[in-house]
Amino acid sequence: MSMQGSTVEASEQRLSVEPQTEGDIRDIVAAAVSAEEPLAIEGTGSKRGLGRPVQAARTLSLAKMSGITLYEPEELVLTAKAGTPIAEIEALVDAHGQRLEFEPMDYGPLHGLDAAQGTLGGVIACNLAGPRRLKQGAARDHVLGVRAVSGRGEIFKSGGRVVKNVTGYDLSKGLTGSYGTLAVMSEITIKVLPTCETETTLVLRGLSDAEAAGAMAASMGSPAEVSGAAHLPMYVAARVAEGALGEEAATAIRIDGFGPSVEARAAHLGRALEKVGKVDRLDREASRRLWRDVRDVRPFVDGTRKPVWRLSVTPTRGHEIVMSLRMQAAIDAFYDWQGGLVWLRMEAGEPEADLVRETIRRFGGGHATLVRAPESVRAATAVFQPQPGPLAALSRRLKEQFDPKNVLNPGRMA
Amino acid sequence: MSVMMPKPSEAILSRRRAIVEALRAIVPGEGVVDAANEMAVFESDGLTAYRQLPLVVVLPSTVDQVAAVLKYCHREEIPVVPRGSGTSLSGGALPLEDGVLLVLSKFNRVLEIDYDNRCAVVQPGVTNLGITHAVAGRGFYYAPDPSSQIACSIGGNVAENSGGVHCLKYGLTANNVLGIEFVTIEGEVVRLGGMHLDAEGYDLLGLMTGSEGLLGVVTEVTVRILQKPETARAVLIGFPTSEEAGAAVAAIIAKGIIPGGMEMMDRPAILAAEDFVHAGYPTDVEALLIVELDGPGAEVDHLLAEVEAVGSANGAVTCRVSQSEEERASFWAGRKAAFPAVGRISPDYYCMDGTIPRKELPKVLAGMKSLSDKYGLRVANVFHAGDGNLHPLILYDANEEGQLHRAEEFGNDILRLCVEVGGVLTGEHGVGVEKRDLMPEMFDETDMKHQQRVKCAFDDKHLLNPGKVFPQLHRCAELGRMHVHKGQVAFPDLPRF
Numbered sequence: 001m002s003m004q005g006s007t008v009e010a011s012e013q014r015l016s017v018e019p020q021t022e023g024d025i026r027d028i029v030a031a032a033v034s035a036e037e038p039l040a041i042e043g044t045g046s047k048r049g050l051g052r053p054v055q056a057a058r059t060l061s062l063a064k065m066s067g068i069t070l071y072e073p074e075e076l077v078l079t080a081k082a083g084t085p086i087a088e089i090e091a092l093v094d095a096h097g098q099r100l101e102f103e104p105m106d107y108g109p110l111h112g113l114d115a116a117q118g119t120l121g122g123v124i125a126c127n128l129a130g131p132r133r134l135k136q137g138a139a140r141d142h143v144l145g146v147r148a149v150s151g152r153g154e155i156f157k158s159g160g161r162v163v164k165n166v167t168g169y170d171l172s173k174g175l176t177g178s179y180g181t182l183a184v185m186s187e188i189t190i191k192v193l194p195t196c197e198t199e200t201t202l203v204l205r206g207l208s209d210a211e212a213a214g215a216m217a218a219s220m221g222s223p224a225e226v227s228g229a230a231h232l233p234m235y236v237a238a239r240v241a242e243g244a245l246g247e248e249a250a251t252a253i254r255i256d257g258f259g260p261s262v263e264a265r266a267a268h269l270g271r272a273l274e275k276v277g278k279v280d281r282l283d284r285e286a287s288r289r290l291w292r293d294v295r296d297v298r299p300f301v302d303g304t305r306k307p308v309w310r311l312s313v314t315p316t317r318g319h320e321i322v323m324s325l326r327m328q329a330a331i332d333a334f335y336d337w338q339g340g341l342v343w344l345r346m347e348a349g350e351p352e353a354d355l356v357r358e359t360i361r362r363f364g365g366g367h368a369t370l371v372r373a374p375e376s377v378r379a380a381t382a383v384f385q386p387q388p389g390p391l392a393a394l395s396r397r398l399k400e401q402f403d404p405k406n407v408l409n410p411g412r413m414a
Numbered sequence: 415m416s417v418m419m420p421k422p423s424e425a426i427l428s429r430r431r432a433i434v435e436a437l438r439a440i441v442p443g444e445g446v447v448d449a450a451n452e453m454a455v456f457e458s459d460g461l462t463a464y465r466q467l468p469l470v471v472v473l474p475s476t477v478d479q480v481a482a483v484l485k486y487c488h489r490e491e492i493p494v495v496p497r498g499s500g501t502s503l504s505g506g507a508l509p510l511e512d513g514v515l516l517v518l519s520k521f522n523r524v525l526e527i528d529y530d531n532r533c534a535v536v537q538p539g540v541t542n543l544g545i546t547h548a549v550a551g552r553g554f555y556y557a558p559d560p561s562s563q564i565a566c567s568i569g570g571n572v573a574e575n576s577g578g579v580h581c582l583k584y585g586l587t588a589n590n591v592l593g594i595e596f597v598t599i600e601g602e603v604v605r606l607g608g609m610h611l612d613a614e615g616y617d618l619l620g621l622m623t624g625s626e627g628l629l630g631v632v633t634e635v636t637v638r639i640l641q642k643p644e645t646a647r648a649v650l651i652g653f654p655t656s657e658e659a660g661a662a663v664a665a666i667i668a669k670g671i672i673p674g675g676m677e678m679m680d681r682p683a684i685l686a687a688e689d690f691v692h693a694g695y696p697t698d699v700e701a702l703l704i705v706e707l708d709g710p711g712a713e714v715d716h717l718l719a720e721v722e723a724v725g726s727a728n729g730a731v732t733c734r735v736s737q738s739e740e741e742r743a744s745f746w747a748g749r750k751a752a753f754p755a756v757g758r759i760s761p762d763y764y765c766m767d768g769t770i771p772r773k774e775l776p777k778v779l780a781g782m783k784s785l786s787d788k789y790g791l792r793v794a795n796v797f798h799a800g801d802g803n804l805h806p807l808i809l810y811d812a813n814e815e816g817q818l819h820r821a822e823e824f825g826n827d828i829l830r831l832c833v834e835v836g837g838v839l840t841g842e843h844g845v846g847v848e849k850r851d852l853m854p855e856m857f858d859e860t861d862m863k864h865q866q867r868v869k870c871a872f873d874d875k876h877l878l879n880p881g882k883v884f885p886q887l888h889r890c891a892e893l894g895r896m897h898v899h900k901g902q903v904a905f906p907d908l909p910r911f
């Protein structure tokens with residue numbers, strides 16, 4: 001038997017093996033199981049900084065498992081090997097007037113790395129989504145099928161290539177967001193959708209966080225079909241769109257779709273929002289630039305390693321959480337998803353995990369993930385939200401079922 | 415019809431009296447039903463060919479009662495079948511002779527409506543339409559709309575990941591549920607998600623949705639509600655062939671248009687529906703498309719013109735745009751009454767639910783035609799054309815010797831054909847008992863073992879809804895065994911990296 005995977009030196013002095021086929025992945029995982037030698041699973045390592053550092057001697061890199069194997073624009077479906085660069089996929093579908101509806105974010109810049117380095121497998125394994133998640137769902141809502149190798153060294157598939165499918169458990173969703181701890185995905189089928197003909201963004205200026213929460217809720221509850229609602233407090237606003245917005249707080253409401261429809265909805269919602277304050281309009285290009293920066297957490301792309309938290313909370317409670325935290329710690333914050341996604345930067349360098357989580361609990365619940373911090377801090381902090389007993393037990397049993405020898409990304413989600 | 419169910423446990427059957435008493439101690443009064451005549455209404459779900467009286471019916475009204483019942487059943491190793499409204503078309507809620515039927519219909523309250531966060535928290539027995547009614551006053555609605563929405567429960571929708579005509583644009587149940595509370599077979603209460611947009615950790619919510627009552631009992635659901643679109647208009651487009659109708663569907667999507675609904679009916683279905691409700695359908699076409707566009711008036715007008723143009727470019731022979739709400743409703747009346755309409759032209763019918771890649775429609779329709787000849791049974795087709803979900807209705811007469819069996823075989827062949835062209839066994843009705851034994855058509859042994867490992871993480875004694883979904887029950891201990899042991903890997907000569 002010939003072993004196809006080539007061995008290269010990884011950046012972290014960890015030996016990396018690069019399988020070229022699904023069979024290679026199976027063999028590598030099987031060998032890791034029998035030797036009880038854990039593997040770190042990596043696309044291109046663009047999100048290595050996410051989650052807890054993995055305790056593994058070797059890296060299984062998907063870099064050589066690359067290529068789009070099926071794309072049928074009229075069927076709204078695309079299949080690619082897991083190591084395919086997400087940029088390659090986005091370029092191809094863009095050329096056909098389509099896009100990934102969940103608007104996957106890019107963690108690269110936040111971690112001081114180049115943009116657009118991630119892979120499809122990495123995006124799905126982290127269930128990444130951008131501002132449009134508010135209206136159209138996250139990566140999990142667009143995964144149709146998966147082929148994978150579990151921590152048992154067995155190849156299995158789930159789902160298919162059609163949207164309407166309730167045949168058996170939805171393991172594709174189970175693997176989405178599992179950070180490579182249940183199985184190594186080899187091939188993924190996703191739903192793609194037509195790109196909007198145009199978009200515009202309404203911007204309200206100078207609102208307090210609480211006023212912005214009200215304006216965003218009113219916009220989301222209107223028939224305007226808003227596809228993005230973010231609030232950038234004072235000074236944070238200056239750090240997007242190359243400073244085009246200036247320092248004053250900016251509350252941004254995105255409307256996209258067919259030209260005449262966008263015009264009608266923007267006009268209608270714009271009139272309703274006049275009650276709150278003066279409403280500016282961004283054209284398509286300016287709107288795209290703004291939302292790309294919100295998506296990729298550009299305000300905190302600062303060349304530092306100050307801890308950054310990602311909070312998922314009840315949208316109308318986001319600003320209350322931030323207000324409460326501001327009284328107790330030096331933080332900088334901004335909001336996406338109508339306030340339901342809060343990005344927090346801890347100015348003093350301490351992650352303050354207990355404070356952050358306790359505050360979330362007091363204001364309607366949700367969870368916090370530490371998405372940037374020096375490795376030593378990540379190793380000493382619960383990066384993912386600790387779960388209550390019965391839920392933690394279920395998660396642990398699921399991991400044991402799929403990866404009984406704990407060879408896939410051990411410690412990653414612990 | 416016959417399907418092999420797990421052999422009832424004699425030990426449980428012989429303890430029936432004691433079990434009923436123990437359950438009465440948990441759920442007092444009318445909450446425990448054990449008289450055969452009173453249990454008869456529960457003996458089947460929407461798949462009426464299968465019937466079985468349960469051991470006992472329990473109708474709890476609090477989460478504590480649900481937890482106590484499950485804890486008791488877990489300790490005593492008694493199977494439990496959850497049930498909402500019993501409209502499942504795949505036998506998912508079919509009782510077991512030695513199992514408790516746990517009916518959630520008393521959980522019928524809307525607990526909280528939060529318009530600012532656009533969600534509603536409801537108990538699982540609230541009907542699908544009940545949610546929309548609760549929020550309609552403020553112009554909101556709950557988007558997934560199974561045809562059974564007057565009757566089916568949101569708990570059942572979660573368990574089946576139900577869809578409806580509006581799912582093309584607005585997603586299935588899975589895409590519209592933000593959180594659930596459920597009780598494990600051990601009686602532990604677990605909450606997943608909530609009013610925030612994504613649940614933390616593994617996507618157990620995604621696994622629970624569509625799990626057909628095999629993983630836990632859902633006791634609360636938080637759903638996304640949406641503001642009603644400003645307008646909705648529908649257009650009826652008739653085609654001389656289903657190929658042309660299929661091409662029009664592809665062309666509409668290629669233009670970047672995702673209609674609120676896009677349904678297709680074939681000639682037998684058109685004729686049956688027209689005869690029944692007089693919707694004004696053209697009766698001289700082979701295929702009829704109903705395309706509904708919703709949104710702001712400006713958008714709907716703009717897109718209607720585009721859809722009409724696509725229709726004519728693809729050989730449409732008739733095209734009618736609804737001019738009023740009444741007319742739009744009448745366009746849908748025929749489609750929505752398609753099942754009962756077919757019920758009028760045949761003593762019995764059997765509803766299938768495969769999904770195919772849209773482009774394969776002509777091939778699958780042709781295949782169905784020859785199967786129809788082979789089995790000597792007629793078939794009418796209604797089709798969620800936008801997402802490739804087919805509902806062939808096989809017409810038969812149960813009183814004619816052998817027809818029921820032929821209808822089932824015909825249905826199985828249709829589903830095999832769906833899988834063969836890259837589709838799946840079930841788009842929205844679930845596997846249940848009906849398609850259980852066809853699972854190997856789509857999944858190999860390893861695929862199914864990985865699915866069952868999820869089951870083992872939730873319910874390692876196989877007490878929740880056993881006999882459904884999986885053709886073969888593997889004991890969890892056996893599934894847990896590692897087949898790769900030290901020194902016995904598949905490829906022992908593998909280079910050590």
Ligand SMILES: Cc1cc2nc3c(=O)[nH]c(=O)nc-3n(C[C@H](O)[C@H](O)[C@H](O)COP(=O)(O)OP(=O)(O)OC[C@H]3O[C@@H](n4cnc5c(N)ncnc54)[C@H](O)[C@@H]3O)c2cc1C
Pocket residue numbers: 459460495496497498499500501502503505506507518538559560561562565566567568569570571572573574575576577578579626627628630631632633753842843879
């Ligand atoms: C005329 C008709 C038209 C239909 N049209 C559609 C359609 O357009 N789209 C569609 O998707 N379906 C359709 N269905 C199928 C059916 O209505 C759906 O599957 C529905 O979701 C079932 O809900 P229920 O409350 O009746 O569940 P039940 O039939 O009672 O149960 C269904 C399954 O869910 C489980 N279950 C129920 N409640 C719970 C709970 N609280 N916790 C855990 N498990 C639970 C049961 O164990 C069972 O496996 C139709 C059915 C009929 C009869």
